[in-house]
Amino acid sequence: MDTGLAIRERLDSIAVKGKQKKQIKCDTDSIAGCVSQRACVYCGARVVLNPVTDAIHLVHGPIGCASYTWDIRGSLSSGSELYRNSFSTDLQEEDVIFGGEKKLARAIDDLVGKYKPRLVFVYATCIVGVIGDDLEAVCKAAAQKHNIEVIPVESSGFIGNKAAGYRAACDALFRLINSGETEKKKNDPKINYLGDFNLAAEAWIIKNYLYEMGIEVNVTFTGDSDYMALKKAPEASLNIVQCAGSMHYLARKMKDRFGIPFMNVSFLGIEDTSDSLRKIAAFFNNDEITRRAEALIDKEIRRIEPLIRGYRKKLQGKKAAVYVGGGFKAISLIKQFKELGIDVVMVGTQTGRREEYEVIHDLVNEGTVVLDDANPSELERFMLEKGAHLLVGGVKERPLAYKLGLAFIDHNHDRKHPLSGFVGAVNFAEEVYSTVCSPVWRFIG
């Protein structure tokens, strides 16, 4: 398929390093009629909140929105598994005509009776925004009736894109935190870890590193978190933010309200992981923590370096294409590929922000294509043009890469191995190796 770039409106969203200015158009609405890879507000809110393990996640809408999000997230739990069920008000035609508030109230009653939760999130889907159900009022009444927290999530799909959903989720989380009365104990080495959803146990890996450094993780937002843990969020003396796209907003709110400072970190790849651990240690300005951090980094790097070197030998000179959700992840991936001797020749995101695109621009080599909100024909065109051997993406990108005879890495919910931290760096290298160098490619053609 060579459709070229038949629509001019897309031109500003694509740049080639060295040829064009640094800035590309991003954070805008997709163009009608494109095969966009993007999702909606509800989707953004759901992915952020879903890992809260002991909450009822009740989707107020017709059945689809709940069906498609039933346990697809891949976040692990050390406690409750309640979050892995699918709850929906299953709105029917008459509800759409007469309003769904009563049905929602009854559904909450039903679920509270069955599961005795302390926390219910009620997600608004598109239709709720249109029929005008007063979610706030229904939730408030239910909260009073059952004496638990029932928090509405304003996530009607059409009010923006996935990024707006992240904000809706952060607003819901902030409501929860802000309604507690916990006291902050100053300067304990206790931190909140924001923007890790514990896919394939990633949050646990980072938690262990920090523990080794003498730092306690107070609560993770939201991987393997629960009601009680989230309530204690104000006790932390620092917020570290991994997935900035989804959690930067909450970090700001917590800074304004509780005075908790925050910093961006990244645990993808050796370089970013080491830098981030050092940054955290530096924040506490405590010799013991710094010493432990250095010891940890040293030990881990010594352990994994020979492994990485082995993979590097086999992968050197290969070319990668990246198309992921957020800009922050793209940045880390570019660095991580460098560690493996691989050049990134195409890089794009669904929701990257301007600053992130600037960093990306500085990191990549001359000639690399940078693009926002790409569609499959663009992905295909640039991957082929640039001679990529490998694509990093999510569920919808996988078969596209395969059909082109390219290797593929899932860096989204469908991944099965942790890709965070030093362990993750090795897993990543191994995954790249196993797909790029698989014998199956020999049979094509």
Next chain:
Amino acid sequence: MLDFTPKEIKERASGGLINPAKTCQPIGAMYAALGIHRCLPHSHGSQGCCAYHRSHLTRHFRDPILASTSSFTEGASVFGGGANLKTAIKNVFAIYNPDVMAIHTTCLTETIGDDIPAFLNQAEIPEGKIVIHANTPSYVGSHITGFSNMTRGMVNYLSEATTETKKEQVNIIPGFVNPGDMREIKRLVKAMGINFIMFPDTSGVVDSPMTGKFEMFPKGGTTVEELKDTGNSKLTIALGSFASTDAAIALERKCKVPAKTLKTPIGVKATDEFLMTLRNTFVTEIPYELEEERGQLVDIMVDTHHQFHGKKVAIFGDPDIVIGLTELVLGLGMVPVHVLTGTPGSSFEKEVRAMLLESGLKGNVKAAGDLFEFHQWIKNEPVDLIIGNTYGKYIARAEDIPLVRVGFPILDRSVHSYMPIVGYKGAMRLVEMISNALLDRQDRDAADEDFELVM
């Protein structure tokens, strides 16, 4: 751990669902539209629905599933989606150049009352290109209803009666089944030597071969010419009353092609019926090749029947498939004690109950149910086997019961969409899967002294 389902059954007042056994209309419409050659499905609504439907189909078929969207924003929801749709039509043909664009609505565009035919009248559709549509409000029916609506849309827009006398050809509407099933049904009809048009036909589209190239529109799918020609056929066979009848009836009304609804041909009986119907209208005999297959299947059933006798089974999934599976397991001497579909429709319960009654059985039967209830049934009356889609794995684990994966969606296993469950061959495969599941279980549970080489 994953088991949050209490045994005690209480009436639920809310009408809400816990762990649904259905999903929404648009995904069914999208799947049906993929069964037209060189067609791009288009989701008229916000991006999220389209992204979800594509991901879900991608996970099931493991092939690229492409569809465009009107990308609704707040403005469109307030002022109507006409402008978005017109831009979308222009862009879709300019960028992707399909022959057909098949539009379906979502709950959002249904609720704000977008009038698609009116928009289409005002839109500029390039010369020689075709746009069809179906209304698919997700607060009615299920994904099966959506499939049915889009299939009927094909008839409404495209079927034409242009010949004086009807041609010696049959229309076959396969229903919401895998491309592997569609291929198998086509093989049967070809073996009978009968001309046919199958629509929709997703084989060659969502199970396309690896060529090292990415084809946005692979070779498969029913062509527009064929869809038009359906109006000239002598007979339409709708396989599965839920997914296929509406289109067949629409075609009967529009082009006077007699419609006949049969069960999805799962198992000996339903496959026999399908072939006999074809024979009665078109040819004098069934070729030996198929008789031989039937004979093999029955031979296999005889060889294995002792394993199945009296074994209790719980079946859930899409109505046409579940009805077929129920008939198949009854034929093996199994006892279907719980039978459920998420799709609403009273005929499901009637049909399944009648089959049970005929075998002297009673069981829990329900349409518009959910897997929470299904799980409760199993807690109250345990079974030896569950047959259903991937979502059955939670119950299978909680109750330690083997699960045979059949239906849509299957998200945690591969290859299934290539392998038929219909026809005699499909039945052989089902018998093998069911038998293996039960025997693997027996091996796993056997004490050393009971562990046997020959089973």
